[in-house]
Amino acid sequence: MIAEELLHFIWQFRLFNQLELYSTDDEEIKIQFVGELNRDAGPDFLYARISIGETLWTGHVEIHVDGADWVKHGHHRDAAYNNVILHVVYENGEPIYREDGSCVPCLLLGKLLGVDVILRYREVMHNLHWIPCERHLASVSAIVQRQMLDRMAVERLEVQYARISASYEETKGDWECVLFRQLCRSFGMKVNAEAFMQLGRVVNLSLIRKYRKEPLKIEALLFGQAGLLANTEDDYALYLRTEFSYLRSLHGLEELTGFAWKFMRMRPANFPTFRLAQLAAVYASNPYLFERMLTCRSVDELLAIFAAPTSSNYWRCHYRFDQKTVGHELSLSKDFINHLLINAFVPITFAYAKMMGLAALQDRALEWLATTKVENNAIVRAYSARGCVARSAVDSQALLHLKRNYCDRKRCLSCMVGHAILKSS
Template sequence: MRFPESFLHFIWQFRLFQALNLFCTTGEPLSILGVGMPNKNAGPDFSQSKLSIGGRTWIGDVEIHLKSSDWFLHGHQDDPAYAAVILHVVYEHDRAIYRKDGSLIPVLILKDLFPESLLTHYERLVNSMHTFPCEKQIHSIDPVIVNGFLSRMMVERLAQKSALVYQYLAKVNGDWERTFYHFLAKSFGFKVNEIPFELLADSLPLSIIRKHLDRPIQIEALVFGQAGFLSGAFKDAYPRQLKKEYRFLQKKYGLVPIGVGAWRFLRMRPQNFPTLRLAQFCALLLKSDRLFSKILELEDLAELKKLLQNLPVNLYWEQHFHFQKETKKVEVQLGAGSVFHLIINTICLIISAYGKYSDQADLINRGLQLLEQMPAENNAITRSYLQAGVAIDNAFFSQGILQINKYYCAEKKCLNCGIGIKILNQ
């Protein structure tokens, strides 16, 4: 057999087999009144199935295997959850299966009940060497269907990310300001330096930051010191002053900096160096106290963009990408792409997560509407779908693309994908 068990699940769920004049291996006539509900948890594959076997109506579970003997391979004979199985659907029947009471479980063999072309089509799809499995077919699918599934993917992505927010929120005893501070720092890492930024935020409590917001030099000393960038010897006055301030604050609060080796500089443009990102992070912290409360007040995308622009970045960074490495004029403000990155990955997420947490539907909708107002993300993944003919009109759909690519396309889960199912059904 050249296919996974999930292929048979797909065949059964969508009735892609000859459903008339069916018989069990015992010779009893079988009518499928309802295939049941797919079970994504432990237990039989389909529940609440309704069947007529030998003229008698049954309601219960259906278990699907490539071979009947897989029942024992998977240990179902010792699991009481399988006591209510009313039909065993298999590709090949090689062994009779009995219940605990000695009664035989009826078997339906699918092997000759569906066209070989369907299996060929499936294999061609999942074994393709394209950027994603349906790259050459997706353009033929109605955009309404594609957009509908991408919308579902966006909701799924938001739910997954919100779960991480709630997990961290519980860790900090329900402090939303501190939670926002953590996820804001994480986003400033722009994936490459995401982890060290998280470590930095967790090593530098927001409560300490708040005590020094009236002294910008101390905020910068705390951030760069905790990041591990103030351990060397400096000639420039600015880093020397930072080091002096940090020594005092480190001793005062018992701070332990993260290792400077955690930061990544290689294969990135100087504008994305973590030193410049840290300077921008400092400036945003200085620009507005209680940032979480502030973003809840700002309902307009233009206002949110304004919050992240015109940051009071220290003048030192206008001619440096790193300490003591002078260069030509440096653009110290966040670019449009970086601004949208922070809004998409932090602000929209936190607003929607808080809306669900506090049962405020208007905040959930605001987070989604902001995504619809922003341009689609431009990266290697989104470009591959664009080139295949998928219209990605805004960040709402580009987030859906990232979700489907990671959890469906990359894992070849075409049988769990609304678009893949539509292609296979063509």
Template sequence: MQEDFLHYVWQHQYFDKADLRTGQGEALVVLRPGYRNADAGPDFLSARLQLGEVEWNGAVEIHLRASDWQRHGHHTDARYDQVVLHVVYAADAPVHRLDGSEVPVLALGARLAPTLLTAYDQLMRGPAPDLLPCAAALPTVPVLTRLMMVERVLLERVAEKAAGVQLLHEQTGADWETTAWQLLAAGFGFKKNTEPLARLARALPLSVLRRHRHDQRQTEALLLGQAGLLPADAPDEYCAGLRREYDFLAHKYALAATALPAHSWNFLRLRPANFPPVRLAQLAALLHRLPRLFQPLLDAPDVATLEKLLLAPVGEYWRRHYRPGVAAAGAVPGLGRSSAHLLISNVVVPLRVAYAQSVGDQAGVEAAVELLTQLPREQSSVLAPYEALQFVHRSAADSQGLLALRQGYCQPRRCLHCAIGSRILQPPLSPAAR
């Protein structure tokens, strides 16, 4: 059993309260369990309790064993002098405040229903998280509870991504155009090369790219050269021209010191169409097409418009080559719609949410999240268990919500913080309460 479980039990008052008494024999009535404290100090604040004939307002501290009070050093911490009740699973020792006064204790071990303990044990020790800890009990959970939880974690995921965009915005000196550039560049890494592409975006100022965006070949030279992917001994004339162009521009703008080494990039277990040079050529085409990045991404009214913006055609050379000097057997696939959809999910939506939050535009936040409902659901093996258990999975909004549920709750077994887990642990209503 984890202490977090006792926090949950106390917060929801899921224990037998008949003839409730402290370990000292004093009658106890819980008028208000208090509010969970997320900072240092006692676990619950502003609790209201009646001990005997006296009503107390103060804090509640929770431990598995009463002796944990001493082990955690609370007997020497003045913050715990406000504790009016010590809630434990087992009362194995008396505890005292700094002034020596004994803290009333409530032992819950004998007051927890066996069905509650069994349900909790099944969640914590059940099948591997990939199979969902709650799989066996899930049929007892209403569909509405599942839908509400997936929607909740979707908003949590979007808010977390938007917070990352806000941080990037601060780091760029509150420049939304540079924020959009760095975010979009990282997005073109599609996980395997996200980190080196983010570094490349920082090493190649947008101000430099803007001066040469009218020439797609020069944009390619800047991106590929600064990425360290243009060898000095160029394998063909096109790459030799790119190298000469890059050398000139790197000298002009003092770029060489921040250029990435070639070994920064991941090619292993990537399909050739996903190789970094191809992605950089696609990014160069997009920069060439859009004189500005931020406003078009912000103003696009729907997914179809965003697809047209993102699916810019690459230069002729990169339709036939995966790497400098390495010709493909056939045509090299361009940026596909599925990749564009990932960019919308992971770049455009968080960018728009962050901006809308910064200007206090709640309608803009909702419109940005709404874009996810226009995207098809993501095909992912990690979501298969949820589909097998009849979770609704119709759009990218559902995909993002289910991924957030898996990563934030199912895998770390945070069932006590999940609406689905809470429903499973909820005791049945008594006949009088029905």
């Protein structure tokens, strides 16, 4: 059998023999327009223009693998299918009828297909490679790859926009709070993102502003509400615990429970304790970070935000409480700042600009992304080895979206690269 979505693809791009087409009733068929692919309920292709016999029809096209599916799916009882002008089937072109009792002309597509497109589809869909098109990706033109990357980058921003919009509603339109939560998520990296997000929801940003001239109080707030002070013994941690106990009583603070902060199999610089200390330093220096972000005209101005903040000296020889290490840098690395730019500042600026209708600010956010160097991660490196090379953060973000939402789900027929590979067969 053949997949119905492949039949949709074949019909949409006319990848079948179109010479001397006849219905199962021997009426000549001439296709002027295959119709618009319908991803919602109803017939598969809408507003097609097809000559059947001596009559030019405008209406819908329904596609099935087996002609009997018309009845199995209940279309013969559904008035929404009364405007179907052609039933396209891979096999079994038995007579079928609309809800009003009229007969629907049928085109038997199976005998019109070349075996090459079906074999190529099966080869791509049924292999166990890292990505389905692994053997063919390098042969796809640079133009098609560029179009695919641009589309994936926009889709990723739209996904982020939806999440940020939900955060905007949750915070009752407080953009400073929206940015804080997004930054928390980014500071958590992949491993601790969810725990950092939960912390971002319980921390009261107005208290961070209140104590902006007392950075130790900000550290006490973040570490205390994160639940990371409970079992610590050294003097610095005991001081923070005492400070947090006072602040909790004074402000009725909530403490996270039931979250396991992860330290295993990661670089010490990404330990949640060290990242929280850095986040506290950023907000001690920039309590109104969203407002400052909007004044930045270039990436360099945005990156300058992170030039000054420095965590407490305790963290110069610690990555976590009670475990002393050799001395190391306190400042954020360039790669981590780029990570924050890509995953927090650009999406938030883009979402704010879109929501407010500020086209110039939207363009600025996209420019920031385009001028940021490509991310160095396993997914980007793997695509590069297979012939799709990322040139900027726009491309690396696109590849992350492509892998998770298309390649891993084998949505090849919804991908421009998949189209090019199957069409070339």
